[in-house]
Amino acid sequence: MTNHSEKQNLPSLPYSVYSADWLRQAEAQAAQDTGISLFTLMQRAATAAFSVARSRFPHSQHWLILCGPGNNGGDGYELARLAKDAGIKVTLLAVASSKPLPAEAQQAQQGWQKTGGVIGNIEQPWPQDADLLVDALLGTGLTAAPREPMARLIQSINQHPAAVLALDIPSGLSALNGVAPGDAVHATATVTFIALKVGLLTGQARDYVGELHYAGLRLESWLGGHQPLLARLDRSRLGEWLKPRRPCSHKGDHGHLLLIGGDIGYAGAIRMAAEAALRAGAGMVRVLTHKQHIGPLLTARPELMVQELNDESLIASLEWASAVVIGPGLGQNEWGKSAFRRVAESEKPAIWDADALNMLAITPQKRQNRVLTPHPGEAARLLGCSVKEIESDRLLSLRRLSERYGGVVVLKGAGTLIIADDQRMAVADVGNAGMASGGMGDVLSGVIGALLAQKLSLYDAACAGTVVHGAAADILAQRQGMRGMLATDLLTWITPLVNPDLEK
Known part of the structure; x- marks a missing residue:
């Protein structure tokens, strides 16, 4: 461990x-x-x-x-x-x-x-x-x-x-x-x-x-x-979820993932989530963000499709998408709230993270088509309690989040807990203290979103994505130590981990 x-x-x-x-x-x-x-x-x-x-x-x-x-x-x-x-x-x-x-x-x-x-x-x-x-x-x-x-x-x-x-x-x-x-x-x-x-x-x-x-x-x-009571998840389980691709498959077979976020000052969050999705194997990745972020994102990662977020692009992109990630760098201004309301009405499978969770706490709704990925602070806002109460019994907190909001919940932390809508539960026995730095959650959202776009179920995508994310950090910790680990450092190791057949 x-x-x-x-x-x-x-x-x-x-x-x-x-x-x-x-x-x-x-x-x-x-x-x-x-x-x-x-x-x-x-x-x-x-x-x-x-x-x-x-x-x-x-x-x-x-x-x-x-x-x-x-x-x-x-x-x-x-x-x-x-x-x-x-x-x-x-x-x-x-x-x-x-x-x-x-x-x-x-x-x-x-x-x-x-x-x-x-x-x-x-x-x-x-x-x-x-x-x-x-x-x-x-x-x-x-x-x-x-x-x-x-x-x-x-x-x-x-x-x-x-x-x-x-x-x-x-x-x-x-x-x-x-x-x-x-x-x-x-x-x-x-x-x-x-x-x-x-x-x-x-x-x-x-x-x-x-x-x-x-x-x-x-x-x-x-x-x-x-x-x-729970399943223990580690890197050795990845082959159960991530099978080798058909030789004749094409990019359309591996999902269209839409990511929404990156308010002014937060372009890095959506960029990290989007690149993590590419590294985790999503066939096509589209980002909707602020107009001034389009050039920098395309320069940094030209494999992305990047457009300005507005009503027209959002409606068209939701129709195009296999799965949606909303929240990284979204902010809580009207720009982000408008997109949040539109996604909340969609039936597409989705990952809700960061400010999407903060908005959900203000306007609670129960849905079964999404994965929620709160850290303890976000979980406390969702349940209207203190972080201390969340951490005093993480398993109880996980169950309460599931009961109130539905879908799949990933309660992040040391020993991340995951619950399905049918109450199956798991603990991810991966990860380390090097992950206590900004941007790690954005990378996780991108990985889970990519796996969801590749037709994994909500629960399997959450389990596999959490393991890939934590295992990448464990490889880094072994190679270079924990202190100074960056969220973008994980990107290099996501790709080999989502190809577990390479280790056989």
Whole structure:
């Protein structure tokens, strides 16, 4: 999930994502259905965590394992036993609790003690020579900000110089939605068990999860019989949407895309969207913009068709278009509002972005023929709430946007979320912080628009376009770093990504 390379050599992750609440309730059923005990599951989790720790931190010699009062702590005890048996120096500190440990965790604790393992008090000084910290404090049940002593322990983990391996999820991060309501562990790596949880892939997850590893604990077949909450999308999925072209196809077969925008001072937005559409394979791309922008746009990219936006050109172009993009640089003056009203009446499939979304927030309407691509600020305006409320539960915000406005919604951010009109949902596990710069959304609109013009469905165009966009940024980050990445830098890498057959 971090530092995606051009060849995607990070740990392989499943394509299905589940609700942490559902999984906690289903875990006992999974054990029963597969004829094993919950303690056996705990042993499998510890074995998987040990394997990740040894491969990811091969030179670590002194592990400091911090165990909480639940089954996450039980995973820690069992991991400690495995490490001690392997000759690794282990210091185990446990959080005291007025409640007894769950039965499985008690069994793991006793197994640790039978090997001669010592359980230290969490308040005692931590060994500074520890070169791997294992976070087995809270697990996936978090519903509020950690209280003392957990908050203080999380702060101490984050201040310690050693690498950190989190078991299942970094303590303090919500497995439900990726929100950290208080202090949360900044893990170097996280190994999650049985299923991917939503909170590992969106919200604030990327600030805390580190490199994400997955261990199915031999329940993959059982899990496959249950409907996931979300699909996880990455670059490896592109071939499912983007098939090789027929040898005898011509430009008319690949769509007529109309882009509308570029108010005075914002010509760059519409130019970036239009060129991204060309790079993503639209057969013909027409831009309607201000008269004074025609020359500069044609000089920069002569493959574009550029005309002045007025009633006559808009009516004719809407008739010509296979798909429409409206919003990049549109502004909120009467010039843009007039075009917005005309497009709002059209039945053509469309991408609404930027100022088109701001106008939609003022005059709400529900339609099924469009893709909305809000960032959190635009989403807040569309829902009449604060950005903080949007980010406090991105999945809920996504559903509310879909319910209010219809169509397909792409809620942008770290772990972009996508929802279809039939409530299918996906999370795009691509992209990086280098994309926090102007113009990135314009490029995304152009890519999705191009794929829509090439006859992908609204949902497939949104999914594939989001992956192409984020994967292009990941290639750039690998090659030149994140800081200083420009939206136009992505254009070079869009074309190879929309031709995934080249990688076979």
